[in-house]
Amino acid sequence: MQPIQAPFPAARARRMRRTPGLRALSAENSLSVGDLIWPIFVRDGENVEEPVASMPGVNRLSVDRVVLAAREAADLGIPAICLFPYTGPEKRTEDCAEAWNPDNLSNRATRAIKAEVPEIAVMTDVALDPYSDSGHDGFVRGGIIVNDETVEALVKQALAQAEAGVDIIGPSDMMDGRIGAIRSALEAAGHSDVILLSYAAKFASAFYGPFRDAVGASGALKGDKRTYQIDPANADEAMRMIARDLTEGADAIMVKPGMPYLDICRRAKDTFGAPTYAYQVSGEYAMIAAAAQNGWIDGERAMTESLMAFKRSGCDGILTYFAPTMARLLR
Ligand code: PBG
Numbered sequence: 001m002q003p004i005q006a007p008f009p010a011a012r013a014r015r016m017r018r019t020p021g022l023r024a025l026s027a028e029n030s031l032s033v034g035d036l037i038w039p040i041f042v043r044d045g046e047n048v049e050e051p052v053a054s055m056p057g058v059n060r061l062s063v064d065r066v067v068l069a070a071r072e073a074a075d076l077g078i079p080a081i082c083l084f085p086y087t088g089p090e091k092r093t094e095d096c097a098e099a100w101n102p103d104n105l106s107n108r109a110t111r112a113i114k115a116e117v118p119e120i121a122v123m124t125d126v127a128l129d130p131y132s133d134s135g136h137d138g139f140v141r142g143g144i145i146v147n148d149e150t151v152e153a154l155v156k157q158a159l160a161q162a163e164a165g166v167d168i169i170g171p172s173d174m175m176d177g178r179i180g181a182i183r184s185a186l187e188a189a190g191h192s193d194v195i196l197l198s199y200a201a202k203f204a205s206a207f208y209g210p211f212r213d214a215v216g217a218s219g220a221l222k223g224d225k226r227t228y229q230i231d232p233a234n235a236d237e238a239m240r241m242i243a244r245d246l247t248e249g250a251d252a253i254m255v256k257p258g259m260p261y262l263d264i265c266r267r268a269k270d271t272f273g274a275p276t277y278a279y280q281v282s283g284e285y286a287m288i289a290a291a292a293q294n295g296w297i298d299g300e301r302a303m304t305e306s307l308m309a310f311k312r313s314g315c316d317g318i319l320t321y322f323a324p325t326m327a328r329l330l331r
Pocket of ligand 1: 126225
């Protein structure tokens with residue numbers, strides 16, 4: 001693009017900004033409810049809604065309440081919700097067997113939603129961290145997170161989710177080779193329509209803190225995730241990971257976290273042109289929600305501005321805990 005600009009006063013940028021109508025006419029990007037994916041925390045029990053302390057306004061919901069949330073989301077026009085199970089210490093084991101239990105919380109929630117609100121797309125997370133006693137996304141052997149053995153478990157987890165009826169599987173584990181392995185297993189099992197939205201560019205970030213509280217992983221996690229998540233210093237590496245996952249059969253890719261990595265979003269979209277999503281993660285949500293709660297920023301405007309930033313950066317959609325609030329505001 002080669003912008004041509006006459007010298008002042010022939011050119012006056014403020015002419016196009018004078019009224020709301022003129023500003024709308026010259027807006028380059030727009031945000032709509034169709035851009036939103038709503039991450040939801042699921043927990044055991046019935047009729048339970050339990051606040052997550054570090055995420056003001058966000059609750060862990062029992063399966064019956066998740067179905068109501070899915071109904072609300074569909075009525076608001078939100079196209080997809082993403083499930084994250086909270087697992088207490090008693091269901092966390094070294095072998096992570098709960099991950100591929102056909103009746104685990106995530107799979108029960110998927111079935112319940114698909115029965116009651118079939119029009120909403122259900123997305124689930126593939127990674128072992130909700131089920132491992134170590135809080136890691138893979139198996140730990142002698143202090144090392146082992147790759148290939150973990151991928152075999154992730155395949156079982158993904159197949160169980162597909163059996164339960166999910167529309168979108170989001171591998172967030174960052175093991176090497178998992179997209180290809182999951183894609184072949186899905187094809188072999190006849191799940192050829194299941195979408196793989198790869199957390200391809202997932203960085204080792206401090207912004208996941210509140211999420212780990214929400215899913216019960218904070219207490220469990222020993223060490224950090226730097227041997228599998230990307231170093232925040234690396235952009236070329238993120239591009240290589242995205243290229244790799246697309247080559248292995250990912251339908252769409254994600255950049256995570258969002259706001260500190262908008263350069264990655266833009267580069268990813270310009271380089272690959274694939275469906276590109278950003279995850280505005282728990283820590284980003286917490287910063288905006290907490291500052292707004294204290295009256296330090298205007299919460300609605302900060303939310304809207306932060307989500308528009310993803311559209312401006314080339315994203316096709318955003319996973320955000322603000323999804324229902326933003327959807328209501330857009331109506
Ligand atoms: C783990 C997973 C994480 C998130 C989604 N899946 C946390 C992590 O990698 O430790 C974070 C989401 C958020 O912070 O909102 N498989």
